[in-house]
Amino acid sequence: MSRDERLYLDHNASAPLLAEARAALIDSLDAANASSVHSEGRGARKLVESARDELARLVGGDAEQIAFTSGASEAATTCLSPRWLVDAQETRFSRLAVIDTDHPCVRDGGAFAPADVTRLPVDADGIVDCVALAAWAETLEDGMTGLLALTLANSETGVLQPLDRIRAAIADRPVRLVLDAVQMIGRIGFDFAATGADAAFVSGHKFGAAKGVGAMMFRDPATRPFALVRGGGQEKGRRAGTEAVPAIASLGAAACIARERLERAPDDLMALRRHLENALLAQVPQATLLGGHAPRLPNTVAIAAPGLRAETAQIGLDLAGLAVSAGSACSSGKVGRSHVVDAMVRGGLQISADDGAIRISFGYDTATADLDRFVREYAALAERAAPAARAHRAA
Numbered sequence: 001m002s003r004d005e006r007l008y009l010d011h012n013a014s015a016p017l018l019a020e021a022r023a024a025l026i027d028s029l030d031a032a033n034a035s036s037v038h039s040e041g042r043g044a045r046k047l048v049e050s051a052r053d054e055l056a057r058l059v060g061g062d063a064e065q066i067a068f069t070s071g072a073s074e075a076a077t078t079c080l081s082p083r084w085l086v087d088a089q090e091t092r093f094s095r096l097a098v099i100d101t102d103h104p105c106v107r108d109g110g111a112f113a114p115a116d117v118t119r120l121p122v123d124a125d126g127i128v129d130c131v132a133l134a135a136w137a138e139t140l141e142d143g144m145t146g147l148l149a150l151t152l153a154n155s156e157t158g159v160l161q162p163l164d165r166i167r168a169a170i171a172d173r174p175v176r177l178v179l180d181a182v183q184m185i186g187r188i189g190f191d192f193a194a195t196g197a198d199a200a201f202v203s204g205h206k207f208g209a210a211k212g213v214g215a216m217m218f219r220d221p222a223t224r225p226f227a228l229v230r231g232g233g234q235e236k237g238r239r240a241g242t243e244a245v246p247a248i249a250s251l252g253a254a255a256c257i258a259r260e261r262l263e264r265a266p267d268d269l270m271a272l273r274r275h276l277e278n279a280l281l282a283q284v285p286q287a288t289l290l291g292g293h294a295p296r297l298p299n300t301v302a303i304a305a306p307g308l309r310a311e312t313a314q315i316g317l318d319l320a321g322l323a324v325s326a327g328s329a330c331s332s333g334k335v336g337r338s339h340v341v342d343a344m345v346r347g348g349l350q351i352s353a354d355d356g357a358i359r360i361s362f363g364y365d366t367a368t369a370d371l372d373r374f375v376r377e378y379a380a381l382a383e384r385a386a387p388a389a390r391a392h393r394a395a
Contacts, residue, residue: 005321006321006322006323007321007322007323007370007373007374008323009322009323009324009360009361009362009366009370009374010323010324010325010359010361011206011299011361011362011363012155012156012158012183012299012325012359012361013325013361014205014206014211014262015186015205015206015207015208015241015350015363016208016363016365017205017208017209017210017250018208018209018253018254018257020253020254020256020257021208021209021210021250021251021253021254021257022125022210023253024246024249024250024253025210025246025247025249025250026246027249028047028245028246029042031043031044031047031245031246031249032044033242034047034048034076034234034242034243034245035232035234035242035243038387043312044243044245046245047168047245047248047249047252048068048245048248048249048263050249050252051068051248051249051251051252051253051255052066052068052252052270053252053318053389054251054252054253054255054256054259055202055215055251055252055255056186057255057256057259058190058255058256058258058259059185059187059191059192059200059202060078060190060191060192060193060194060195061192061193061200061217062193062217064221064300065217065218065219065220065221066215066216066217067215067216067217067218067235067236067239068213068214068215068235068239068243068244068248068251069201069213069215069216069239069240070212070213070214070215070244071125071203071204071205071211071212071213071214072103072105072180072201072202072203073097074103074104074214074229074239075201075214075215075216076105076106076110076116076180076201076204077105077110077111077228078147078216078225078227078228078229079149079178079199079201079216079225080092080096080106080109080111080112080147080149080178081093081110081111081112081226081228082096082111082112082116083111083145083225083226084088084176084224084225085113085222085223085224085225085226085227086176086222086223087222087248088222092145092381093112093145093146093147093176094116094140094145094146095112095116095117095118095136095139095140095146095147096109096110096112096116096117096118096146096147096148096149096193096204097117097118097119097120097121097133097136097137097146097147097148097149098117098118098120098148098149098252099119099120099122099128099150099151099161100119100120100121100122100152100343100346101122101126101151101154101157101159101339101340101343102149102150102151102180102340103155103157103180103182104149104166104339105180106149106150106151107119107339110149112147113337118136118300120132120136121343121346121347122343122344122346122347123344123347123348124344124347124348124349124350125159125290125291125293125294125307125344125347125349126154126157126159126290126291126294126340126344127159127162127294128150128161128162128166128342129162129260129347130162130165130166130168130169131147131169132166133166133169133170134169134170135168137150137169137173137175138173140173140174140175144174145174145175145176146173146174146175146176147175147177147178148166148170148173148175148176148177148178149177149178149179149180150166150177150179150180151180151182151183152179152180152181152184152190153181153183153184153187153188153296153297153384154181154183154291154340155183155359156290156302156325156338156340156341156359157290157291157295157296157300157302157340157344157358157359158183158291158296158299158300158301158302158361159290159291159294159295159296160188160294160295160296160297162295163195163358164272167196168228171258176279177195177196177197177198177199177200178197178198178200178201178222179192179195179197179199179200179201180200180201181201181202182201182202182203182206182214182296183206183300184202184205184297184347185202185207185258186207186208186254186258186261186262187207187269187297187298188297188298189262189266191219192219192243193219196219197219198215198218198219198220198223198224199216199217199218199219199224199225200216201214201215201216201217202214202215202217204247204250204251204254207254207255207258208254208257208258209250209251209253209254209255210246210250210251211248211253212244212247213244213247213248213250215251216239217236218238224238224371227239227240227385229241230312241357261364264358265364267298268364269298269299269362269363269364270298270367272298272299272366272371273298273300273301275368275371276301276360276362276371276374276375277289279371279372279375280301280303280375280378280379282313283375283376283378283379284303284305284378284379284382286305286306286382286386287303287305287306288304288305288349288350288351288355288380289301289302290302290303290304290341290344290349290357291344299361299362299363300359300360301359301360301361302357302358302359302360302395303357303358303360303378304341304351304355304356304357304358305355305378305381305382305385305386306352306354306355306382306385306386307354307355307385307386308354308355308356308381308382308385309351309354309356309385310326310327310337310338310356310357310358311326311356312356312381312385313326313356313358313378314326314358316377316381317374317377317378317381320377321353322373322374322377324358324359324360324374325358325359325361326338326356326357326358326359337353337356338357339356341357358378360374
C-alpha cells in the first residue's frame, strides 16, 4: 500500500457505513410516516419494528423497551435527568455519580445541577475507584435516591469498567444505574438483560449504521426517565417525533451484521489488537500503552511516546495517509490534553505532559498489513521526537 492510499483507523469516532446499512437506508428513503395507518404507513412501521427486533437480538434487550433517538447524546441527556418514573410514580434523584473518564455526554451530568454531580476518580489504568463509589452511595440519606451513569467502554482507551464490582459497591443502596454502551456494540458481547441496569443507550454510527440514529433501552416499562422530546407520543411516549425510517432501517441492518460477526469471528479483533501492540512495543519500546493492565475493547489501542505530542503525531500520520484520533471525536479538535488522560494521570499514570496519547481503533476489515503500516509511520515519528524528549528530561 502506498502513502497515497488512505487508511482509516478511527472506527471509535465513526465506523464506516456498512454496505448492508447503506442499502437499507437507500431502499427506505421513500418510506411513509411510520405512524400512519394506511398501507404505506404500515410498511414504514414494519421497517422500524424490524430494526427494533434486530437491535434487541444484538444487545440482549426486550424490543418492546427499546426507543429510537437521534443518537447517544440525546439518549444520555434523556436518561441523565433527576426526574424519572419509578414503578410508575414520579421520582426525583437527589444526586448523580459519573466517572471522571466518561464520555462528555455522560460526564457533564445531563440535566443535573453541577452541585449534585460527583465525578468518581480512576486509577492509572482508568478503572473507577469502587471505594469512592461505595462512599458516594453511603451519602444517600433516608428518602434519597441516586443515579449512577457510566461509560462501560472508554472511547479513547478502550478500557472496560468492572461492572460486577461496580454493582457490588452500590448493592442494597437506593441507586439506579444507566449504562453508556456506545463503544461496546459490535466489538464485544453486550447483554443488557444480564447487566441489571435500569437503562442503557447506543449509537448506530459506531457499528456501521448511518449517522443520526441511536437508541435507549429500559429494563422495566414502569421505570424510565420522562421524555426529553415531547409531542406526538411516538416510541410509546418515550421520544416524540416522526421516526427517521431510513436511518433506523440502516441501524437494523448494521445490528444484524454486527451480531453475525460476533457469532462467526469473536476473536478476530483481539488477534489484530495483540498484533498491533506487540509490533508497537517492539518498534517503540519506550512507549506507554494506556490502560495496558486493564481489560479493554479488542479494537482499540491508545499509546503515548516520550516527547511526541498528540497533535504532532496526528498531523504527521495524516500526512502519511493514516487517519487516527487524539481523543474522543467530540473533543479532539480542542487544544489541550484529553480529560481521560488527565484523570488517569491523577490516578497514577506516569507520563509527561509532552507525551501525547493517540488512539488507534479498527474494524473487521482492517488487515495486519494496515496495522504494520501504522507502526512504521508512528515509530518514525517517535524516533524523531526522542532526542528532544531526552534533552527536556535531562534539563
